[in-house]
Amino acid sequence: MIVTTKELYEIAYGNYAIGAYNINNLEQTMGLFRGCIDSQAPFIIQISKGARSYTDKRMLEGIIRAAGDVFPEAIFAVHLDHGDEATCYDCIDSGFYSSVMIDASHDPFEENVAITKRVVERAHAKGISVEAELGMLGGVEEHVAVDEKNACLTDPEEAKEFVEQTGCDSLAAAIGTSHGAYKFSGGQGLHFDRIKEIQRLLPGFPIVMHGSSSVPQDEVRRINEAGGKMKEGAKGVNEDEYFPAAKLGVTKVNIDTDGRLVWTRVHREYFNQKPEEFDLRGPGKIFMAEYAKFIAHKNEKLGSAGQLSDIRQKLGK
């Protein structure tokens, strides 16, 4: 059952985080729903601009609707990930999305405020909530000095001003993470001091953590042993930091890269071990099962596992 993102946030805030998982195809969708039912967790299914144009946006919408029928117990929201203004309007008007993300974080503050405000106005008129972004998610470049990296983090005072001016419903904050498989080269981690300060200035307001994959080194090793050439040693977010962050108001945790690693490992190992095979359903079946296990594990770490009946009761559904 599709619910609003706002409903999920109100129940989860300060207690646990909701996993927001990107999907691009049928196998990911099936694995995601299976994993969330196995772990009894609510979730957010998110679709990026790239995912919408991978085949046709209507394909993904159709797959998600069908998954909702196949797994009637599931409670989830549908979210546009990293949208521009035009894509946000397209999703708002489609009537299918629970929430949209307007990513104008690369624009100057005033411009970001103006764009976000326009999207909020259109979205709220239809009961859809808006995630906005402030700050710059960093990379792992060795040459970038610590001071410079900290300057890219979200300024808590600015965050308060931004939220008040725009009326957005959640904020993607730069708190030390970055997208992709190469986040931290050493012992870095989440900036809990920033998260705490944002929560102090914006109590009760949901913070979104992008770039939350943990990049398990075992996955990278297996991919490389099966012929891959991924850089080893670069780490992701420590999974044991998800829950403490959730307690401080990080209510949505975005994970995509780790799922891609599962896909790559399964397919590389399968065809490496069975070079004579050419039936796509062989690795597809294994992937769906492995992806479901991966999702259930993440939900355990986020604290969302086991929350489904409580959510159903609180929503009266």
Ligand code: G3H
């Ligand atoms: O943060 C971006 C997500 O990982 C989606 O990636 O734009 O390649 O679909 P994508």
Ligand code: 13P
């Ligand atoms: P990862 O690349 O760490 O999985 O982050 C995904 C994300 O932030 C999607 O918006």
Ligand code: ZN
């Ligand atoms: Zn992101």
